[in-house]
Amino acid sequence: MKTKNYFFTTFLLWTFSLSVLWFTGCNDDDGYPEVDGQNPVLTLTTSHIQSGVGRTITIEGSVSDKDGISAIRLECDDLNLDKTINLIEIYEKPLETYDLSYKFNIQRDETGEQFTIKVTVTDVGGRTVSEDLLVTLDGDFEKPLFTLSPDKNVTVLIKAETKFNLRFSVSDDRALDYVTIEIPGIDGFTSLRLEANGEKTFDFVERITLPNIEQMYNVTITAVDRMGNESVAGSIISVSEMPDFEKMYLADVATVEELNSDVFGVPMRIERTGAYQYKANYYNQQAGTKIFFLPQKSDFSPICFGLDPEDSSKLTDDPETVKPIVLEQANIYYEITFDTQNSTYSIRTYPIAEAINPIPHKYGSTSLDTWGDGGSWLQEFYFGYMTSNPREVERFSQDATNPNLFYLEEPLFLEAGTQMNFVIHNWHSDGWWNYCTWRVDNSAEPEIFGYYGKEAKYTNPAWTKPDHVGDNWAKPVVNTTGNYKLIFDAHLERAKLVPAN
Template identity: 45%
Template sequence: MRTRFLKVSLLCAFFAAGVFVTGCSDDNGYSDVDGQSPVAELKTTHLQSAAGHDFTIEGTLTDADGISAVRLTCAELFLDKTIDLIEIYGEPKTSYNLSYKFNISKNEIGEQFTVKVTVVDIGGRETSQDVLVTMDGDYENPVFVKAPGEKAIVLLADGVTPTYTLNVSVTDDQVLKYLEILIEGLPDYSPLRVMADGKGELNFSKKIELTNEVKDYKMTFTAVDNTDKSTVVKSVLSVSELQDFEKMYLADTDDLTNDVFGVPMVINHTGSFQYKARYYNKEEGTQIYFLPQKESFEPVCFGLNLEDKDKLTYASGKDGVNPIVLETPNVYYEIDINIKEATYSLKTYSVSEATDPINYEYGQLCDMPRNAGEPQFNFYIGWGDSPQNAGEHLFVQDANNPHLFYYPAAGETWSLESGEEMNFIISNYHPNGWWDQVEWRCDNSTDIEKFGYFSKADNVNPNWEGTNRKWADGSSVQDYWMKPTITKGGNYRFEFDAHLGRGKIVPAN
């Protein structure tokens, strides 16, 4: 059948070259009806896409004689597609709804491309249109890089007007439109719309004065991009008396928001208004503060009284307090604070006195289970989705502290992409993927703050002071994998302390 259609097309083309043509036909009833080229009505001739994403060319194609084929070509994208309607349907079509999807390579670096769409009828006549494909498609919702947590707290103090410094940072993979801030009960923020002025990043900071009374303010932050994709964050701003905070964090850096997880470091809540931190001090003179919120030193920062360094106090921001200074390097500090009694205490212990659950010597042969006849292998830990895969991301043991591990090795680069979703555990390496030996899980897969030892084989160092598959408070460590999402692409470093059960992924220097 196809051969016959081609012969008919050639015959029609031959007569069309004459001075007078009345049309041509064959025994099957296909004829040159109107002598016109096909009509292509595309939905759009400009499509937006991006590397690793699709674009779809759509439109309605018509021809009175019948469409035999549609060609789509773009040499730069290695696109050369012919849709043979006669082969698909057994006959030409007088009307055809085109919908062709093409996936752009994730490695594509070009900025724009032209796809030629050519419609051919059985008379050999053609109609072509160009479709411009630009690489500025918006596929991601805006991301809050910095925003208040579920609850932001301002503490009342005698003779002081309570203030809160609002810090919000939003990014988008293309262009932001605006940030809208609604704080119920504050007229200036009901709502406040901050325009992004065509930029992909927006930073907003403002000090807010509040009434001197115990009160909660509901806050809603809405970021909208140029394609009207939106992301919403909700929080409560609570003005209150000193309270027994559910969580407290140790901050040893001013940069609290560029980590993937782990900064600042959560510490243990040991009693009413009481908290205990264990911290490995790498160098002399480390300055630390304590915060009941993760994202900022405001509105509450605990440190030492400016007039009496023996007394713990708090202020709205670290400028109102002195830091606690850790003078001895390469030791663990144990720090107890009581925020109600305004007291604190420090003591140190050596890395040799510290214990962790690992029951093997790092880098040496181990007696971990293996198949009969297989050789022994050296003990290492790493991160990955199996003990086999952990071998591709092995931690390096710190030269001064055997409980401390890093990834990648010095001089190597580890890059993470914005929007990338990780999914891993920390485990021993095993060439055949044995499970349940030396492993850690986390407290919350998407909001990781601490790591719990998780050996189903109960493979535990007998000298370890901790408890397998239990947190310090006695609750059970669940089988939660680490699944953080990267908000900002770049080079990173993973640091893990097996003694503390704490880890962090931070930008590499």
Template identity: 55%
Template sequence: MRTRFLKVSLLCAFFAAGVFVTGCSDDNGYSDVDGESPVAVLKTNHIQSGAGHDFTIEGTLTDADGISAIKLECADLYLNKTIDLIEIYGEPKTSYDLSYKFSISKDEVGEQFTVKVTVVDVGGRETSQDVLITMDGDFEAPVFTIAPDKTITVLMKADRNPQYTLNFTVTDDRKLDYATIEIPELTGFETRTVNAEGKSSLTFKEAIVFPNASQVYTINLTAYDAVGNSVATTCNLTVSEMPDFEKMYLADVATDEELNSDVFGVPMVINHTGEYQYKARYYNKAAGTEIFFLPQKTSFTPICFGLDPEDSNKLTDDPETAKPIVLDTPNVYYEIDINVKESTYSIKTYSVSEATNPINYEYGAQCFDVWENGSEFINFYIGWGSSPQDAGNHLFAQDPNNPHLFYYPSEGTWSLSSGEEMNFIISNYHPGGWWDHVEWRCDNSTEIEKFGYYSKKNDVNPNWEGTNMKWEDGSSVQDNWVKPVVANGGNYRFEFDAHLGRGKIVPVN
């Protein structure tokens, strides 16, 4: 500091004989202007952050004599930083805008910390302030755990105006503020604001009546948390006569919550076999299974096909009155045909032994030719993973009553985290990572509904009724890996049916 202010010291010495200059000091080489300590005006003295996140300490620092350094200290966070302004700028600063970002370890378990911010001027005077860092920051946007499908249909009725029960649930890892509902095309419907009252979950359910005329409406839902993070979803609702739905689903659960609790696979997509006609194949594990058919994935409304309470030989589309179709025979496959225009259905069963799948090996038996030259055989297994080697880390267990049905894990629980991104295929295990034997791909990587057999070596059971690398409609199975994002963390089970080409990851206790 003496070296940097040598000129000032010499100037003071020059005037010493005849002129008195206030503030000249021979022992520290600087000129006092006001002799006051620095002034620190911090943006806030309380910052909410969290493990694995950053916090930034900001403020305006001033001192007439010049600021030489800023120190930031917190032993518990291993923070010990000195910002030397003279070293950075070659001179002190009378004014400085502080903005210091610090990253908290993702493994940090502490609940709160105090960072001491000290401003030092060239005269050695200091000003200190404490900034409280608490680990309750809100960085995640809310999530709609239940929301309308992107497209839904509400049927016109001869005796009344059509109505749709809008049902949604939104959650937040901290506190919700409110949600808004907009239906701009619906005359008389004003934008609704639903207050969450600071809770972490908000559920809304209300019937909305529409004119009995063909039209498309837009339903916009937006939810906000307490700090302004938001999430939005949009549904296109069509009021019309009975359409020929592109897709139909079989639901073997009872509530909207269960329809939305899976990673994928619930409800189960079925085949569209003709105009207004659909065919479902379903393995029934236990007597008394109750099923419905839905043209939308996330709710039992506005359309639910079940038994007409006044004529059990017919179907109704009314979710308020539909009765479930009950499957009474266990350990068999059901085949159910429905016609939604004629409101008809038919049911038959076939045995597990009559069902076929593309696997050309005995599961668990030493029958898989490792090097394809007869030199070494290993036990045959399938699993999920990023390679045939990785499949060995996640092997499926075969169901004791149905050789076409597989589970992961074989015992215990499988824990998945909220927001976790998966990326895998279903494959035979091979210790050297050889591909192309027994594999499945999916129809859509992020919206998985079915699995198609995908053996480039055409390694196929000759008795299988399906076609390698082809869907039921004859279109090609593409090399789509399974890449869902886990919405809700918890314990899950992976169930895969090689006969049906259907899989699901569902919660388990």
């Protein structure tokens, strides 16, 4: 009797256990109930992403699972990617649906060409599903870049034979397709389509004959790459007698490439003193420097002022025959005045000692009569390149020969397409203090770095030049990736940012 009851009791316990399993189903360690026991569903937005070094990709897709999504893992050893998105940890519960959107940056020094990212979804029951995402570094996102193109406004002087040298260079990070040129209104000139054949660079020079009458022509140059990205360079050509140019520039370089390789400052803007009259002040560091004067910034043509080859006491404007003005003395300032209407010029020099600047204290000094009341405030005085606040100024080095001349010891590495944002400013340990600072005339195309917001008692009393800039930070756009050196002359209120190599 006892044996019979034992077997009956054991049978009841076994039946109860089966019932519990029947109603609860299979559980993971966390005890989440099973709904359908199916594998998760993963749908990536795309199976192939075209990208490039230094760019950010976004891994996107939709995930669903009725039992509940536990985690999503992204793996690619070659990209050093191993990321687990733990949904239970983030949301404190599993989710039935989830929109995947994960951003990942391709390192700039990456040398590979294609990679496979494995995306794996795991549900609360331990079931998984995976998909592969192909990433290739052959994407084309950038528009073609004009590294050389005519100025927005170009003057061509009426001559016995009036000609204009149309010159431009364009580049693309992948492959150029074609370039078109349109100049309506010129007899004998038809619109051109020039095939670039997938090259990364394209150069063009052609001399165009223009009618000997005062007229304006619109030039439109359009560059298109293989992905259909396009850039347009526009220019207005004015055919006329000698105009009274509002702006004039000093060029101390030898080639068109050097005129266009800077971020700003080359050629150097000079002063217009009256109708057809200009004055150029220039510090000559090396004997034998050759200079010209240009009313356009990007080319020595169509107008270039220099010495007349037939009479060196006069100027000529012909870029094909002009001779340079040669500055024979080193470590001295030159002042050149000239008249473009009468073709006359004069030159004088003055020593560094006479070249004043508005700097209020000896550079690098520590005992400052800050308020002009005979008191002192102990802090080292210097200034330099500032992109954020005066606590983070990159200090200038002062030239050993010319105390007006400053530069950054270390080159600035700048990427193409970067818009800069900086001023020249005094360093200060506590933050903002516009005690000694320079701003620019035009943020997008800085030409003058004027001493800004000065008060006479805080600066050199001999510095009487008026403020001629606003509170404008320099914000030029970099065309070509590379290392650049920044040079600033406090006497001339001019700066330039040129390739360091």
